[in-house]
Amino acid sequence: MSATHWSVRQKIEIPFQYTAGPAVTRFLQGLTSKKIVTSVCSKCGWRGVPPLSFCGRCWQPVTEFRELSGTGQLLSYSSSGGRTFGLIHLDGADSSLVHWVVADGGPLKIGSPVEPVWQPERSASILDIEHFRVMAG
Amino acid sequence: MSTGVAIVGAVQTRYEAKKAHQTYNELVYEVVSELLKRTGVPMQEIESMVTASQDFWDGKTISSMSVSEVVGGYLKSEAKVASDGIQALIYGAARILAGAFEYTLVVAHCKESEGQGQKITAVMFDPYCQRPLGVIAPTAAALQARAYMNAAGIGTETLAQVSQKNHRHAMKNPLALRVGDYKIEQILSAAVYADPLTELMAAPTSDGACALLLANPEKAKTFGSRVVWISGMGNSTDAYWTDRDLAQSVALAQAAKRAYQMAGVGAKDIDIAEISARCAHEELLYGEALGLWARKDVAKVAASENGGKVNPSGGAITGNPATVAGLTRVAEAYLQLSDAAGAHQVPGASVALAHGADGICGQTQSVVILRRSEA
Amino acid sequence: MATTKAEGVEQEALRVPFRLSMEYEYALGAHAERFFGELRDHGRILGVRCPSCHRVYVPPRPVCGICYAETREWVPVSDEGSLVGCTVVELPFIDPMTGERRPVPYGFAMVRLDGADTAMYHFLEETDPKKIYVGQRVKAVFCEQRTGSLLDIQNFRTLEAR
């Protein structure tokens, strides 16, 4: 209770488990084998990360999936709480991927080339990518 | 041209960092009771209410239940929009245009101080690939800010100028939370909100509520100069934040086009624009999409007082809570066109634009065009 | 990972866990402050009366929704009342305030205190469903130490049997 006014502190604590569905499952499973998978719409060519099983623009199922190289370019970055978040344009994808980024091979600036650094132990989670590092040159 | 729906009154609370003295029904009763007093319309004559609030901000499933009684909803038609209050206003107008109700009360409330803002915004993010990283709304806004600065070729000084202008305007707005004649250097060196945005380039945590009364043309006749007509409305939904170019708002450009078409006006006819920008870069980005200025001119726009026609109220950056910020813009546009804006009144305006957005990096965009009545 | 056969597709169903865990500090507001101040300091329960229809509301609130009239008059109500509706919960569900299963069985009811026109949710001491019934007279059991919370009333004890 604050000095002058009363309040009650309470928690809302509820466990969730989000069903990934076929396309996102394929993406997460790809991470266990160090692969970044995108979906490709046969009509408009949109390459989604995480992949889509249905294209909302063309209103048709998506059945083609591709493995990306994993490299990309930094679209933007922002550091807070001792960590730097990067918005990454992956080569061969249209969606951007947000992840942690580290300068390493060069400074963090828009356009810097980046590549994923993989965790030794992987469990079909986005955290299987430890972070993206700026590549040299 | 009028759509046939008028605003006849608008009331806001003072926006404060923490309204520890009020629970939700008291907060909302404050604005609704004042609105009924100012308009002279008793609750018995109002059958339709549209509210806007968010379960995660209120820490309650069905957040509208807390205010059902104080908005006069007992045995009446209240519905809750789970998005920015400007959407509740558009839905309220639709109810009147459908001929179903003579009046509609529109109310938005939020107490950001009661929840943990960071954690609350985290649940807007993709649960598979984004939430595990700890991404929260300030991070996404900062990523957008840097992308926009890069695309528009501007630096943080330009953002500081936008913030300076708004906080100066707020000095004439008694309801504004954060007010001050800040120096550019002060804004640039303020604590980090989320790099590159400093705390003075982003809205502080705030509590507040806002209520408007809509009326059909027949009822509006009795309100004389306090009548302001809704002459255009537009809304659009953008792609998810990681599936679009964050440096522009295609959805806002489309929402504005729809509203301009309905109102029979263009961007050049807008005398006052209240843009719902809780971060400095959003005002410039959204102003582009609204056709108020071109990207190549944003540095000049930020440096000029722009005739004081953008956010005379000080805007959302001075502290308007989520879900309320857009309805606050409509309220401020109404006050300008009914000559009730007091110290921050801009003389001679006849067409005003109010904008609202919600979701990550403004994924849902709404525009309302108001016109002074010729009475 | 559970495997399921749904809609004809054998599917390795992956599910990503997330623990929603948020803390809130809810302001009580003027009416609840008055109610709980009285409860803490004098062990008395207050309702607020509508000037138009004279209904006495517990919990108190700023306006009577029926008349849309401001409720300004505070009136004491009894710590005894009757059960408007009652139950004993046997289903162990996840309590959102802890994230764990709430211990069952526990009794709770809508209790209309003498002098109030509305009823209030509270715990019942009794947990045998055969020993509670609508209309039954009950009395508040106050805690020794009162801190200004609804749980200053530990629960309601039945005063009679069928």
Place this chain on the structure above:
Amino acid sequence: MGRKVGIVATGQTKHGPKRLDVNLRELITEVVTRALDDAGLRTEDVDAVFLGNMEPFEGFMFPELWSVEGWGGYLKPSVKFNTGGTVGTTTTMAAYYYVAAGLYDTVLAVGFEKQSDGHTQAAITTVGDPVWERTMMAGAVGNFAVMASTYIHESGVTPEQAAKVAVKARRNACNNEYAHLQMPNLTVEEVLASQILAHPIRKLDMCPQSDGAVAMVIAEESRARKLAPRPAWIRAVATAHEQQYMGDSPKRLAIMRSQIAASQKVYKAVGITNPRKELDVAEIYEVATYAEMAMYENLGFCERGHGGKLIDEGVTSMTGELPVNPSGGVLSTNPIGATAMIRVAEAALQVMGKAGKRQVPNVRTALATGYGGNAWTDALILASD
């Protein structure tokens, strides 16, 4: 009263306890595809989309914006609602008002919920006020148990009569390919023997939790006539709220003030004075067996206290004078964000003559209701020309 507006097409998923084969976006796509196919439309033909669901059940703020590609929403106007159990009917009514106002001509209404991803009773408990109710509340089960005890006291209905409601619901559901619980051989004894959740509510007295979605295409008159041979016209709509706290309505279910008010508003609007005779079918939002009987009384299907008699006499069975919930109702299917809209969709199927095995013969006028929060009510009357 604005333009004439009709429901021309509907789509539903196969509702079930747990859809592990789709995420939320894919669940929505499944149902929007079915509704558009039913109307013979493409997404480009849709002017705006109205969505309803309960974010706390998904642990997700703006789930409809994350799912935007799932309902073809890119650069489309859209509005999101969250009003508890009534969200499906409230979303439908919003779509109706926008089209009646002439703002849009052809719109989609979508209700969705994936409850298996979360914990529904926990989330429903946060419906309770944190200061006054949450500590005692036990989700919807606890609320309905308390309300049922009051109704039993007022009307004298018996657990056997309640069990008959459960049997009617789960047997009707066998004629509904979308229903979650289909129990052709369910008996009264089985219901009475099912596990107690909160006295007097047993497991089979209570609705299930489901994953599921529903979508409807709603259009103004001229388009509606082109899109459907027999549109289900939305003839009257009403919402009536309760006061703020659970205990404000003393006899909450027994005398449901909001349901009496909302139903009388829609009856008056279409000139109905004896709903039991003048309605051909009703899809009501009953949550629990005792609630269905109480709602018969509040909806004016019978006198006060006669809810049990109506069940005993089979008045509300498929062969009765006023069939109630041919779809199996909420007792058979409950994806909360969709549940109230499923009532409207099923009522529309009856009026359009497209209800297949659960079709009540020559339906001209149907009632659909939504129940939400602390017993407030949405009511709609659908009718053919």
